Structures are given as C-alpha cells and as structure tokens.
Amino acid sequence: MSHKTIRSIGVTLTFCILAALLLACQPIQPQSALAQEETGYQVIDGAGPIAAADPVAAAAEAEFRAAAIAKEEAYYSGDVDNYLTFYADDVISVTPGSPEVIGKAALEEGLRPFFEGYDVNGTLTIKKFWVHGDHAFRWAEWEETATPKDGGTPEHYIGRCMLNWEKMDGEWKVVSEFTNFLEDPAPVE
Numbered sequence: 470m471s472h473k474t475i476r477s478i479g480v481t482l483t484f485c486i487l488a489a490l491l492l493a494c495q496p497i498q499p500q501s502a503l504a505q506e507e508t509g510y511q512v513i514d515g516a517g518p519i520a521a522a523d524p525v526a527a528a529a530e531a532e533f534r535a536a537a538i539a540k541e542e543a544y545y546s547g548d549v550d551n552y553l554t555f556y557a558d559d560v561i562s563v564t565p566g567s568p569e570v571i572g573k574a575a576l577e578e579g580l581r582p583f584f585e586g587y588d589v590n591g592t593l594t595i596k597k598f599w600v601h602g603d604h605a606f607r608w609a610e611w612e613e614t615a616t617p618k619d620g621g622t623p624e625h626y627i628g629r630c631m632l633n634w635e636k637m638d639g640e641w642k643v644v645s646e647f648t649n650f651l652e653d654p655a656p657v658e
Contacts, residue, residue, distance in 0.1 A: 509590030
C-alpha cells in the first residue's frame with residue numbers, strides 16, 4: 470500500500486472512532502419522538518453520559534438508571550402493579566398540598582384510583598443521577614396531561630421530583646419522594 474492510502478485509511482478510522490465516541494456519550498433516550506406519538510409519553514435520560522471512570526461504579530449507575538427509567542415508563546403506561554414494585558414498603562411520599570403518605574400500602578390506596586381513572590401523557594426528563602453504594606438519587610422535571618377516562622376535562626401538570634432510592638435484596642427501591650408543582654395544576658382548555 471502506498472503512504473497516501475495508509476494515511477487515508479488512518480484518517481477514515483480516526484473519524485469512525487470519533488463518531489462512535491460521540492454517539493456513546495449521548496444521553497440515553499429510551500423513547501423516541503415517534504414512540505411518544507404512539508404511546509403518548511416520553512421518558513428522557515437527560516443527565517448526560519455516565520461519568521464514573523471506575524467500571525464497577527459505571528455499571529452500578531447504568532443499572533440504577535435502567536431501574537429509574539423503567540419506573541417512569543411503568544407510570545406512563547398505566548401499569549400500577551409494576552409501578553408499585555419500585556417502592557419500598559416503608560416509602561415516604563410528599564406532594565404539595567397533601568399530608569405525607571407513609572408506606573407502600575397507603576401510596577397504593579391513592580395511586581390505584583388515579584391509574585384506574587386517568588390516562589396520563591407527557592414527558593419526564595431525568596436531569597441528574599447520583600449513585601453511591603446501595604444509595605441513589607434521581608432528580609427529574611415533567612410536564613403531562615391527565616385525561617379522565619370517563620371523558621371529563623383533562624388537567625395539565627408541570628413540576629419537579631426528587632427520589633431517594635436504596636438497593637434492597639438486589640433491587641432498587643424508592644424510599645422517599647418529593648414532588649413540587651412549578652405551576653398549579655390547571656384544566657386544559
């Protein structure tokens with residue numbers, strides 16, 4: 470091979486490697502825009518690439534991210550039973566204007582009628598992950614519309630939520646969650 474051919478192959482390989490690295494560093498988006506049209510929701514990992522240099526820490530964060538995303542996809546798909554599996558038995562849930570809810574049974578008591586009565590469509594963007602051993606944190610922003618299945622007036626919600634997780638018996642579970650509305654829920658006109 471000539472020097473020119475070798476150089477051309479080297480440049481081409483360099484561009485291919487750079488393209489692969491750039492793709493690998495992009496945030497994970499489990500739902501595409503097309504999927505959002507089909508499902509009515511989108512869960513986006515907007516936290517950026519996993520930054521841990523240690524392979525064990527990077528694997529732990531990837532595992533946690535997958536659990537956090539799966540929880541939100543269960544919510545938007547309306548699968549209350551699957552959604553509740555992501556909560557610890559002694560979870561504490563705090564939402565604006567309501568007393569705190571303590572325990573998965575009490576959480577289910579409020580969630581099941583909501584899941585049975587509403588279809589929820591929207592976008593949740595995960596902004597930050599933090600994992601340290603068996604403890605993790607997830608912060609997200611969301612905007613959604615809850616439409617009554619009986620044909621009532623839909624409501625628009627926009628807010629933020631922070632969830633604290635612990636790994637229990639090999640599975641990530643939400644131990645506390647704090648939700649804040651950025652705007653008061655309002656009927657969709």
